[in-house]
Amino acid sequence: MTTPTETPATTTTRTMLAIEGLTVGYAGAPVIDGMRLDVPHGAVVALLGANGAGKTTLLRTVSGLVRPRSGRISLDGQDLSGLSVEDRVRRGLAQVPEGRSVVSELTVEENLHLGALWKIPGRSARRAAVAEVYEAFEPLARRRRSMGHQLSGGERQMLALARALVARPRVLLLDEPSLGLAPRVVAQLFAILRDTAERTGLTVLLAEQNVTSALSIADRGVVLGLGEIVADAPAAEIAADPALRHAYLGF
Ligand SMILES: Nc1ncnc2c1ncn2[C@@H]1O[C@H](COP(=O)(O)OP(=O)(O)O)[C@@H](O)[C@H]1O
Ligand SMILES: [Mg+2]
Numbered sequence: 001m002t003t004p005t006e007t008p009a010t011t012t013t014r015t016m017l018a019i020e021g022l023t024v025g026y027a028g029a030p031v032i033d034g035m036r037l038d039v040p041h042g043a044v045v046a047l048l049g050a051n052g053a054g055k056t057t058l059l060r061t062v063s064g065l066v067r068p069r070s071g072r073i074s075l076d077g078q079d080l081s082g083l084s085v086e087d088r089v090r091r092g093l094a095q096v097p098e099g100r101s102v103v104s105e106l107t108v109e110e111n112l113h114l115g116a117l118w119k120i121p122g123r124s125a126r127r128a129a130v131a132e133v134y135e136a137f138e139p140l141a142r143r144r145r146s147m148g149h150q151l152s153g154g155e156r157q158m159l160a161l162a163r164a165l166v167a168r169p170r171v172l173l174l175d176e177p178s179l180g181l182a183p184r185v186v187a188q189l190f191a192i193l194r195d196t197a198e199r200t201g202l203t204v205l206l207a208e209q210n211v212t213s214a215l216s217i218a219d220r221g222v223v224l225g226l227g228e229i230v231a232d233a234p235a236a237e238i239a240a241d242p243a244l245r246h247a248y249l250g251f
Contacts, residue, residue, distance in 0.1 A: 022058075024061050024066060034228070046220070048222065050225070055207035170203060178213055
């Protein structure tokens with residue numbers, strides 16, 4: 001028997017990343033304590049909080065680099081518990097860690113092919129995936145023969161992002177991509193990110209200390225403080241809350 005309150009089949013708010021009862025720590029007190037978070041399919045979520053709030057720890061736990069003490073993380077309904085980093089990547093997770101790591105001794109194009117190598121079978125399919133990424137990242141297309149070490153900071157970050165996207169992940173975890181970049185470069189990078197999310201339905205969890213920039217492209221903002229989520233609301237609401245900004249975001 002079906003109940004009258006059943007969710008309609010046309011619902012567009014499917015949860016892509018579900019975090020339940022998550023507790024993570026190193027030595028001593030937990031950094032994340034009993035967290036619950038739902039990231040809807042196709043949403044861009046800004047993960048905010050002061051330095052040391054646990055943003056990187058959360059991203060690394062989702063990607064499988066850090067093992068939680070307890071709790072459950074699922075991707076599109078599939079439990080990720082116990083899966084290796086590689087298995088999570090195969091299921092559609094991609095992480096761009098802090099520090100825009102690209103291979104300095106390879107060209108832009110070779111870096112992009114490397115990003116596709118294990119995830120997209122067949123040379124011609126990989127070439128198509130790289131070509132697709134160039135359409136969104138025009139500055140990289142112009143620099144395709146340049147070596148990684150010849151790129152500016154902004155171009156390196158763009159390449160790190162493009163390299164993660166070339167494998168067409170379902171969920172992208174980004175750790176402070178704006179760090180050390182000029183405002184104009186951040187705006188360009190974030191515009192590409194927003195555009196890609198809209199075009200492809202990519203779900204993004206974007207950890208940032210650059211609160212204003214992150215909220216300007218995010219659908220939702222999630223604020224971490226003292227091991228838990230202190231706010232989870234539409235981006236505009238977070239941006240307009242002076243008490244929240246003052247207490248947890250430092251401005
Ligand atoms: N590898 C680690 N070993 C021990 N403590 C860590 C480690 N990584 C982070 N921490 C601690 O966990 C807390 C959260 O850090 P982190 O997740 O890096 O926060 P954020 O990215 O928000 O700045 C901090 O107190 C930090 O010192
Ligand atoms: Mg961090």
